[in-house]
Structures are given as structure tokens and as C-alpha cells.
Amino acid sequence: MARQAPAEAHDNLERGLSNRHLQLIAIGGAIGTGLFLGSGKVISLTGPSVLFIYAGIGCMMFLLMRALGELLLSNLNYKTFGDIAKDLIGPWAGFFVSWTYWVTWIVICVADIIAITTYVAYINKGIPSWVPALITAAVLVLLNLQPVKFFGEFEFWFSLIKIIAILALIATGVYLLVSGFKNPDTGTSASLSHLWEHGGLFPFGASGFLLGFQLGIFSFIGVELVGTAAAETKDPAHNLPRAINSIVVRVLIFYIGALTVIMAITPWNKLDPEQSPFVTTFAYAGFAAAAFAINLVVLTSAASSANSGFYSGTRMMHALARDGHAPRGFALTDARGVPRRSVFFSTVFVLSVVPILLLGNSVIEAFTFVTSVASTFIIFVWSMIAVSFICYLRKHPERHASSKFRTPLARVTPWLVLAFFAFILVTLSLAEDTRLPLLCTPIWFAALAAAWQVTKRRLLRTGQPLTATVDIPEHASE
Template structure:
């Protein structure tokens, strides 16, 4: 049997994480976060970014010490127990499938902007076939495609920040009525217009926007020089994401009062329109299409590699470990294609409502995976000897306070999901998923788990 090949370079991995975390959560989702918290959403992005950075450092400590396929699913199994590994791996796969369904649906909607007469499901079918075909190629092809797609998004954000700064310095009035200036950050009801409650409510949107950066850990089994590449990627990406989100929010709300962002479209359209670009909608459409393709591409990769790793551990059907001569787990790609074809059916049956239906669960899955990463790192560190701790090449900062605060924050976000009426359904579905998969573990997987562990031990 062929194995995964180490063909992902540093720039591939760095832009893969950027591409996963900078997408529709920023281009469109930021509007609803601004409505909930007002200018205080800047603080929410800073707090959330700090917590996610701690997640990434915890993942990095484990990935550098043990760069394996399956990543945090494997780490949860080794440090928290087989059931925790099973739940973590399959919850991540659920997260990727849900986000992929949302993004393929979004792609169909975006293409409808230019071709309204073409049925939405046709675009969805076309993009599923294209992306899955590319994922069957050598992983280097995947890395190159993701590099350029992520670059388009980053350039677009950079152009918005530069253009917004020009508007601020020139004192341009947006649409001839709204004066730009930093005072807009506190002049319309204050920095906390909806109080602390509004700030807390925004975390559900903010944390979902950061989802995807954990894919860096998935690349450990295919990265060249993982002990050097992964630390560099982790140290660079969170700071850049924080810069993109926080600086973008500051510029947006300084140029255009937060009260004028209605959530009906993207705040980016307002910025491009304010610059006098008449084709703002068309330009944005091109950008969000690249963002959607990028997200679909990286999520199929992440889910497929997680299934491959779980198959090796006996926690998924063994056939998922089959690889092509290019070192690609081709069965997992076909599985994801089958799951996404369900999106084609949904787009055919209910094209108007499908996006809202399939996107409501992803926040729970994302935060659950992050929580398991943090708990796995804590459990690993506690069982290591003092000598083994000193030998770690990429240690978590602020140990043990930093991870403890991040764990408390993730539990807090899950509590927010249950407290807010609009997001409560995500908690219900998430709890049902955990119970269902736990039952599957005890009925189907646990009887075979001992044999798999014994086989690993004999191989070692």
C-alpha cells in the first residue's frame, strides 16, 4: 500500500491555514458580528484570536513532537482515550462536511449573480466534480492551488485596508452623507452600544470566523521538515489573521458608522463603492467565489486526511487508508464527493433555504475540536517526564495558565451557544451528534479497538 508523501512546502502550509480562516466569515459574516456588538466587535476578535492562538500552539507542540496523519484525532486518542479520539476525529469531519456544504451552496448563489437563468444545483455539481478531481492529484497540486486562491483573498483584504486608509486621510464622505473618521468607533452609541451582552453574543460569530486554522496540524504527515515548517506557520498565521480581522474591522467602522451596516450584503461592497468603483459588486463576487473554492478545497483535504488517520487507527473503515500511487487517500476524496453531492440534491429541492439550514451547526463542531486539542495537550504534558518536557522543540507559552484560560474560554463559548436563542439549535444538534457517535463507538468500534492497539504495539 502507498503512503502519504511529504510534498507540502512551508508556503503551502502557511497559506493553507490563511485560506481556511479568511473566507465568508470575514467577507459576509462580519456584518452580523458588527450588528451584535457594534465597534466592540474589535475586542471580540482580539480575545477570540488570542484563544485560537493558544489552540494553535497546543496543536503545534503535539504536531512537532509527533507529526502523524490524523493529527489531533490521534493526539486525543493517545492522551485522552480511544473514545475521545473517535469523537474528535469524526466531529472534525462533520465540521468540514457542513462547511463544505455551506460553501458549495454559496458558490451556486455567487454564480447566480452572473448567470441567474442557470439552476443553482448545476453550479454546485460542477464545483464538486472539479475540486474533488484536483484533490485526487498529487498533494503538491493541491498546495499550489490553495496558495494562489488564498493569495487572491489576502490581496483583496490588503486593497480594502489601503483604500480605507486613503478614505480616512482624505475625509471622504461615504455615499455623500457619512463622514469618515476614527470617532465613528465611539460616536454612535459608544464603543459598547449593546453593552457586555452584545459583546458576548458576537463570540458565536467571531469564533466561527476563525475556524479552519487547525488544518495546519493535519499537514504534519505531508509536510517537508515538519519540525521547522509547522512552528513557522503557526507563529506567522495567527498574528496575520488577527491583523487582517482587527485592522479590517477598525477601518470598516471608522469609514462607515456601524449603524449603517445593515447585514443585507457585505461591508466590503460599501468600501469599494465609496472608492467610486462602479463594478464593486462584480469585483466582490469574484473574490468571494475564490474564497468559496479555497474553503472547499482545503476542507476536502482536511477531512480526507483525518479519515485516513482514523482508518489507520481502526476508528474508520479500513478502506479509507487506501492511497493512490501519488500518495493521495483517494477513497476519502470520493467519500467527501458523495457527501457534497447531497448538497446538490438540497440545492435542487430547497435552493432558497439550504444555506441557513446547513451552516447553523458548524460553530459547535469547531469549538469542540479546539477544546479537545487543548485538553489533549494538557494531558500529554502532564504525563511527560521533566526530561521529555525539556526536549520539546515547540512549547506552549504561559504554561499552565495559558491553556487553562483557553479551555475556560471554549467552554464559555459553548455556553453562549446554548444561552442565545438564535444559536441554541447548534448546541442541541451538537449534543445529539456526540451521543450518537458515542453509541456508535461502544457498539461498532470498541470491540475492535483492542486488536488495533495490540497491532500497533507489536509493530513498534
């Protein structure tokens, strides 16, 4: 009797995400949990200039995503940012980008699970914190062991919840504005004039405006998820441009629209930085369950972010293994295209959330520092996308010329984005809570450099290529 082939029969991912999945993943990635919980604090530190901050960051992220979109469509065999970097810059770049992106999202995933325990405590303080953490981790593992379409469905519905919450806030705010609502806490009437009547649009001057960028940039972590998901999306040549082109509209509606309404209802200098302005705005409209509802939205937002982080981490580990930069077994996928071994490996690190919660506040404070470091890593990954695009223009000008999704001002855009990220790093060095994490990030890259030398020597010694090749499809730019 013939022996049955194991489930891990190949190392290819499946294109199981539809257009609606990709569109909602793109929207969900652009709406961070910080918009619901932390926007009050950001407004209190920057005033109405927060609108210009989010608009500026949104424009830069749009340009970066346009460059990423053109890169992905120039060769549909690109599966991750690491594939792009190794092909256009060199094997070392793929190694650095892939491992940095993996550790970034695994750490953020753990941070999201810790946040979920906080939101569960709001609903029921009697539940031990490790219980929702363990349940969440188990659910994430089960979801990511399913075909990618299940991940798409999960993200679709959780992103929809965030969208509905923001649109409901905007509708509520418009109603309060039109009805001449008088704020019972401040004694002021709802008016758009609140945007400039309390110290002007830039009440804290240039310094407050500049510091606002280091707070706002991290709300956009996840916008690049559309690139990771594109590798498992049906008809990416049609669906990816639509998802990327909608970024500007999303930023205008979900960030600029929502925050404009909030500051029109309550003068920015009267907002409580410790409370979600979403809760107070709904409460003014007579929605007594506002606090509970927003906490539920934030809970789903954190769960969505954790799921996205876990998904991205497993896909990046799969790519590292295919390149020979991680154990080869992690590259194997089952008959449904799921990299199960990568899922289980990432699970080991995600489950570290349980002992972190059991050990107490001191460990959580240390972990907060680590997440701040991880957040700065994403700027490195974004910057490498821009550098890859510069290399792409030099190495493959014919692909750019024939691309149906060309980046606007292609010769200028990547340099403009890199200059913007350099500016963000400067703002991170100005604030005390981000300066030390920023100064510690070189330790990670020094460790990566040493690990790359070890990996490189091993591959050369065994006669293996420094990285897996990326094939060129016949119609790569179409």
C-alpha cells in the same frame, strides 16, 4: 510474467507541501468568508466592540495553535488531531475526534458549495443552481485525486486572492481617511473618531458584547487546518512554528485592520447589515465594479473553504481506517500518497448537495440547521486539542522540557482555552438561532458512543488492537 502491484501499495501520506503552501494555508484558514459578507451584520449587532471580540478570539486561537504546534512537533508521526487524542487520551478519544471532524468538514464543504451557487446566480441568474454545484463537486474530486502539492497550489493562489482583497480595502480606507473623504450616504467625513463617537466602544453594553462572541468564533473555523496540513509538509519542524507564530499578526491586519478602516469610513450605525461593507468602501473610492469583484473574491473564498474541507475529510477518513475505526480499504493510498478510496467515499456525501438544491428551500433551511450543529462540533475538536495538551504535560514532561517550540504559560494555557470555549457555549445558548442546534449536538455524541461500543467489541472479538499505535521518532521533540 510477474503480476504488477496495484497502485494502492501502501497507506502512507506523502510530505508534498512546501513552506509557502503551509503559510498561505494558515492565512487562508484564518480568513473566513464571513469577513467579506457577514462583517456588516456583526458590526450592526456589536458596534466597535467587534474589534475587541476578534482580538480576544484571535489570542485564544493563537494559544490553542501553539499547543497544537508543540504536540505535532513532539512526535512527527502524529498525522491528525485524532492521532494526538488517541495517543494521549485514549482510543475512544481518537474515534470521537476523527469522526466529529470528518462530519463537520463534509457538511461545511456542502454548505460552501451551496454558497457558491448563490454567488454564481449573482453573475448569471439563468444558470440552474445544480449546475455550478455539480461542477464544483467534480473539480474538488479531481483536485483531491492529485498529489497533495496540487491542493497546496490551489490553496496558495486562492488564499492570495483573499489577502490582496483585504490589503486593497485597507489601502483604500487609508486613502479615503487621508484625503478627507465625505461619505455621500451619511454626510459624515471619514475619521477614526467614528469608533467612539456613536454610543462609545460598547454601544449595546455587556449583552451585545457577549453575543458578539458567538458570531465571531465561527469566522475562525479552519485555523486548525495548519495542523492537518502539517502531516504532509516538508520540514515541519521549521515551517510549522513560522505558520503558527504569524496568527497574531494575521488577526491584527486582516480582522482588526480591515474592520477599523470600514468603521472609520462609515459610522458603524450607518452600515447596511445586508450589504458587504467591502463593497460599499470600494464603491466610495470610485471602484464601480466593487460588487462584482467582492462576489468574485467571496466565490474563491468559498471554493477554497470547500476544498480545504474536502481535503481534511479525506485525510481524517484515511486515519480512521488505519485505526480500524472505518473500513480498512479507506487507508490505502496510491503510489503518489493519495487516499483515493477515502476521496471517493467522501465524494458520495459531498454530491448530496445536488438533490438538496433540487428539492427546494425547505430542505435548504433544514440543511442550514445541520450546518449550525456542525459548527458547534468544531468547538469539541478544539477542546480535545487542549485536553490532549494537558495529558501530554502529565505523561511526557520530558518532551515539553526539551521542546524547541514550547507553549507559553503551558500549565495555564489549556485551562484558559477550555474556560473560553465553555464561555462560548454559554453565549451560543443565549441566542435563539444557535440554542436549538446546540441542544441537538448531544444526539451526535450519543450515536458516536454507541458506534464506539460496537467498534470496540468487533476489534476485541477479532483480536485487533483498539487503535493503531503511534511510533515515537528518535528525536521527536526536535
